[in-house]
Amino acid sequence: MISPTIVRLGIRSIFGRRRGLLLVALPVVFIGLAALVRGLVGAEPKAASDTLEGLGLVVIGPLVALLATTALLAPEIDDGSISYLLAKPISRHTIVISKLAVAASCTVVFAVVPMVFAGLVLLPDEPALALGFAVGCLVGGAAYCALFALLSVITRHAVVIGLIYLLIWEGLLGGLLAGVRWLSITRWASALVEPLADVELVRLGTIYAVVATLTVICGGTWLTGRRLRAFNLTGDE
Amino acid sequence: MSTLRLEHVSRWYRNVVAVNDVSMTIEPGVTGLLGPNGAGKSTLIALMSGFLEASTGTVTLDGEPLWRNESVYRRIGLVPEREALFDYLTGRQFVVANAELHGLEAPGAAAEWSIGLVEMTEAQDRSISTYSKGMRQRIKMASSLVHDPAVLLLDEPFNGMDPRQRMHLMELLRRMGADGRTVLFSSHILEEVEQVARRIEVVVAGRHAASGDFGAIRRLMTDRPNRFVLRTSDDRALASALLADVSVRGVLLRSEGGIEVEAADFGRFSEVLPRLAREHGIRLHEVTPTDESLESVFAYLVSS
Numbered sequence: 001m002i003s004p005t006i007v008r009l010g011i012r013s014i015f016g017r018r019r020g021l022l023l024v025a026l027p028v029v030f031i032g033l034a035a036l037v038r039g040l041v042g043a044e045p046k047a048a049s050d051t052l053e054g055l056g057l058v059v060i061g062p063l064v065a066l067l068a069t070t071a072l073l074a075p076e077i078d079d080g081s082i083s084y085l086l087a088k089p090i091s092r093h094t095i096v097i098s099k100l101a102v103a104a105s106c107t108v109v110f111a112v113v114p115m116v117f118a119g120l121v122l123l124p125d126e127p128a129l130a131l132g133f134a135v136g137c138l139v140g141g142a143a144y145c146a147l148f149a150l151l152s153v154i155t156r157h158a159v160v161i162g163l164i165y166l167l168i169w170e171g172l173l174g175g176l177l178a179g180v181r182w183l184s185i186t187r188w189a190s191a192l193v194e195p196l197a198d199v200e201l202v203r204l205g206t207i208y209a210v211v212a213t214l215t216v217i218c219g220g221t222w223l224t225g226r227r228l229r230a231f232n233l234t235g236d237e
Numbered sequence: 238m239s240t241l242r243l244e245h246v247s248r249w250y251r252n253v254v255a256v257n258d259v260s261m262t263i264e265p266g267v268t269g270l271l272g273p274n275g276a277g278k279s280t281l282i283a284l285m286s287g288f289l290e291a292s293t294g295t296v297t298l299d300g301e302p303l304w305r306n307e308s309v310y311r312r313i314g315l316v317p318e319r320e321a322l323f324d325y326l327t328g329r330q331f332v333v334a335n336a337e338l339h340g341l342e343a344p345g346a347a348a349e350w351s352i353g354l355v356e357m358t359e360a361q362d363r364s365i366s367t368y369s370k371g372m373r374q375r376i377k378m379a380s381s382l383v384h385d386p387a388v389l390l391l392d393e394p395f396n397g398m399d400p401r402q403r404m405h406l407m408e409l410l411r412r413m414g415a416d417g418r419t420v421l422f423s424s425h426i427l428e429e430v431e432q433v434a435r436r437i438e439v440v441v442a443g444r445h446a447a448s449g450d451f452g453a454i455r456r457l458m459t460d461r462p463n464r465f466v467l468r469t470s471d472d473r474a475l476a477s478a479l480l481a482d483v484s485v486r487g488v489l490l491r492s493e494g495g496i497e498v499e500a501a502d503f504g505r506f507s508e509v510l511p512r513l514a515r516e517h518g519i520r521l522h523e524v525t526p527t528d529e530s531l532e533s534v535f536a537y538l539v540s541s
Contacts (some may be wrong), residue, residue: 005337007314009323016325079321083288088338089310104443233288233317 132197
């Protein structure tokens, strides 16, 4: 199901561009801000939880997923070099799953692991909090990767639309309107964190959050592969 | 031996028709797909390589549909027109990756063979980002040949190549065709096509304008009426002499000086003009063809 060649090419393509530097910068900023909060308010559970959710789950996780996933698909679709992957006798779903494996691994390295570090910086005596948020970030990140992969094969403006979606829907409306939680990947991730970290973040059933997240991961992956199977690639005419 | 077949294929983008009811069969050997820029050549190659769905009609390879059929890529090698490659790789890494994606048992050896075929062995360990246009073209070629395909589709493969590289690629294509492969390449330059392909398919404005042996199409192109502007030492005398010859269909004395001649038989006209000028003691200052653009040649082919 996973092609080692596509994984290898994917890793090279992410770190062969400037976007790779941004992926490294985001967790550094995140851990730096966590250290600042700790320094300002001390080891305070509410501040720690708010920081991990507001910064880690809402900003860093989704941004890392957006940057990694679009870096793997959008430029190749834009410049047509994806034809070198598509003109091969391999399943389109193998191509998508291999690329998503790279994007999800980036999310682990640049969002999930930093989430653990940030959690331990904010509240060193409560490792469950850090681990709970890390699990939420991992599952939410995987769902975001699948969603942004689909976006990359639907539109040539995947990065811009992805950013607008994150800012308006997940960031702004998700904080203002309670009903958005039913259709928000970040809120589903928060719902998964609650039982693991023993915190109250969003009133949403864990089962609903699990089913909704899995639906986005599986649906996004399948639809992206289906779209690639019918990919139109024409010349400059 | 493989055969590509298009039957009544049309492709349109909203209101724009890119390819209009084209039927053609591409058989083993080298076929040139000739047409001016924007004629629909790239669209046809995309249709033949399974990268575009026909709006109507069918495109098949040995009877198998190409659209949404990944397995056909075991038999097809595609060299796209666009230059973008994986610039962060070396030429060799790129070709090896292509071999691996084809599931070849010995990707390294296959890459070595195909890189050697396009004479890129010396530059294979350099990053693709440092390659010239011609080198990019050749490494694309190596990647498309790495699985030894029965069908090779090339979109404007000679673009950006210097004369030596061009000759080498032409020789390679001829060899591929002689080996029994089905090779199709597009070009908007007649001379390029005539050096490689015996069979030509001409497309103009999305329509299949002509098809067949190169010689027949060349004759169609050269026998068409040609227009020339002549500046001479005695326009009126030469005009009357030319009108008396059957190779000339009409003559017009231009108000700004000189004469405009429509030749019905280009071969005969090119012999008659200097002879008549000499016999009448007329000096030719200028002989300029006025409609030699490729578009006018293609327009003539369509109307005939």
